[in-house]
Amino acid sequence: MRLTVLFSYIFIVFIACLLSLQSIIFFLAPYVRNYNVYTAVSIDKENRLATANQPRLIFVGGSSMALGLNSQFMEKVTGKQVVNMGIHAGLGLPFILNESLAGLKSGDIVVLCLEYTLDKGDKKLQAQLVDVNPRAKEYLSFSLIDYIQFYTQNVQRCLSGAFYKVINADRLDPIYNRSALNIQGDVISHYSLPKRKTLADLVKWKDLGDAEYIKQVNGFINNAKRKGATVYFSYPALCSSAFILNYQNMQLLEKKYLQEINCPIIGRPQSFVFNDKDFYDTVYHLGKYGVDKRTKIMIKLLDGYL
Numbered sequence: 001m002r003l004t005v006l007f008s009y010i011f012i013v014f015i016a017c018l019l020s021l022q023s024i025i026f027f028l029a030p031y032v033r034n035y036n037v038y039t040a041v042s043i044d045k046e047n048r049l050a051t052a053n054q055p056r057l058i059f060v061g062g063s064s065m066a067l068g069l070n071s072q073f074m075e076k077v078t079g080k081q082v083v084n085m086g087i088h089a090g091l092g093l094p095f096i097l098n099e100s101l102a103g104l105k106s107g108d109i110v111v112l113c114l115e116y117t118l119d120k121g122d123k124k125l126q127a128q129l130v131d132v133n134p135r136a137k138e139y140l141s142f143s144l145i146d147y148i149q150f151y152t153q154n155v156q157r158c159l160s161g162a163f164y165k166v167i168n169a170d171r172l173d174p175i176y177n178r179s180a181l182n183i184q185g186d187v188i189s190h191y192s193l194p195k196r197k198t199l200a201d202l203v204k205w206k207d208l209g210d211a212e213y214i215k216q217v218n219g220f221i222n223n224a225k226r227k228g229a230t231v232y233f234s235y236p237a238l239c240s241s242a243f244i245l246n247y248q249n250m251q252l253l254e255k256k257y258l259q260e261i262n263c264p265i266i267g268r269p270q271s272f273v274f275n276d277k278d279f280y281d282t283v284y285h286l287g288k289y290g291v292d293k294r295t296k297i298m299i300k301l302l303d304g305y306l
Contacts (some may be wrong), residue, residue, distance in 0.1 A: 092121020
């Protein structure tokens with residue numbers, strides 16, 4: 001009897017807490033919502049993917065892709081409509097792949113240029129994404145634990161967002177915002193700015209190309225082929241310091257990719273390694289000069305396939 005009462009009490013407390021948290025989201029989410037945040041570019045990229053005419057050349061990746069391609073020049077040289085689907089590695093590998101897959105059409109040519117350390121993503125960033133683009137929730141892949149983390153991070157996002165708005169400190173990032181991109185999907189807001197003094201994310205990586213990563217990539221390739229698209233795999237831009245620091249792992253990873261990725265691979269990791277001075281703020285994000293260099297290399301490498 002006492003045990004039943006205890007469980008009933010716990011259940012009531014749980015429901016009360018859940019309702020309280022849901023109330024926070026219900027009332028505060030509309031208050032803090034801003035359709036000009038960077039994650040809102042997913043709306044524009046999905047629309048571009050839905051409306052761009054054939055023939056189409058689609059690049060898929062995270063922010064290394066968003067800040068790694070001159071799509072206008074690529075269009076001019078190839079004669080194809082270019083769609084740059086890169087947004088942010090923090091949105092997670094499932095989202096990056098699923099969002100692009102949903103919009104593919106027969107005849108599309110897809111180039112996968114994925115960061116080396118993609119995982120399930122940052123739940124707070126994903127919560128902001130879903131807030132401005134509810135359709136994005138369809139492209140996320142969550143376990144029960146993932147969903148609990150997503151929910152709690154959404155509550156925290158609403159509370160902190162409301163606080164910053166009250167004190168008038170909810171300013172948009174001057175570089176990473178919805179207006180930072182051109183029509184093809186390239187981030188160009190940093191082109192006239194000097195590179196940062198130090199590059200973020202300069203660390204030694206571990207467990208590159210794990211089984212789950214390869215499985216998801218091959219799943220995308222197989223599903224894209226069923227839609228009538230042609231898929232190629234390539235490598236992201238990377239600063240020379242990061243490449244040297246991770247050289248042995250990169251050699252092993254390239255060998256693994258050649259053995260296990262189920263589509264042609266364009267170039268090698270070192271094909272897209274550039275001087276640190278060509279990068280803007282992270283080991284992946286190219287400045288304007290670096291973007292143009294990488295685009296020309298990609299065009300040359302793609303030429304034999306297109």
